[in-house]
Amino acid sequence: MASITDPNMSDRFTSAMEETHNKQLQTYEEIIDMTTDLCQSHRQFVKSAHDTCLKKCKDDEMLFETIQTFKSDLVQQNVSLKGKRHALSEMISEIQQKEMQKDDIIQKIEKLKEEQARRKEFIHSQNKTNKDRLRNLQKARGVFQDHLGMEMRTILGKTQLVKGEKLQFVFRNINPSDQDSAYVVTMGIKEDGSYQIVSSDPGLECLPVLESRLQETNNLAAFLANVRKEFISQARC
Template structure:
């Protein structure tokens, strides 16, 4: 067994310690290198994670901004759609009112057409009646002028109530003591196309009844004959 005081032993021990120290230094160096490498890797990972997070935050901000823009655009479109629906409703209401007015106008036009047709029928009937009355007048004129000395004159009324053309029937050969004496009845046709007696000279008490009978029968010759009879009766008194 070697003694520790032996120089060879001491050198061997020192050499062994140096080898162990060297090994430890190498191990420490490897650990330091591994630590440095891990630290660099960790820093790179942290930086990459930080960059990823920053990018993610920016992307999220852009996404939120886009969502907010879409939300505002949707609100504007909703408001615009609501306004358009309101405008369409107002237009439809206006169209309905115009349709109602159109129906009213069409109804009024149809009513006016019916009234015009009725007026035309009335005018035609009045024209026919006037033609018939004119024919009766011509017959009466011929009969009375030829046989009884009747004279017929057209006059224009001056008073407001009697304005328009009137006819005077002048009877002679009534009074035997004076055959030239004139007995006059004045008459015309009112706005309704009805015979209307204005006056008689001399006055006849039964003139109103004779006028009513004339309006009922439209028989002018008979009316004139009755008037002449009344004048003759009046002249004999």
């Protein structure tokens, strides 16, 4: 160990102090540079974080606006869907009503077909009956006209009792004192095919009875014969 009284000791100490000071200064510089780098890095980090946060906020705002738009669209869609459901319900109800009307119309058509078939059958039956009646009339006309001087006429109805054509039977050779004097009975045919006596000239009190018997027997020749008898009986009184 050097003696403290060594004249070079002060220089060496000073040199050592300067060297130590320089090292500390260098260390401080390194610390300052490191601190500066750290500050710069921190500022860059903070700026990056700030930019990131701003971008995140904008993205969140856009997302929020999108969510609000979706909510508004959803509300409108719900309103539209509710209206469509109501319209669909009314349409279904209308279709059901039309189906019921269709079934009712089909039933009515079936009834009309059945009624038409019955009418057709009735008309066929009436035609047959009328043909039979026509044959009877022609037969009776031949008998009475040839042998008893009876004349048969077809006239148009003028009363509300019987509408359409009517038959008029004119009897002669009734009154011995006036062979040409006409005795007339007028009759028609109802819708059901039955005979209907309209009038007689001169009037016969028993005409309703004769008409009733005609309805039961459907024998026109016998009816005309009885009418002639009544006219003869009345003319001789």
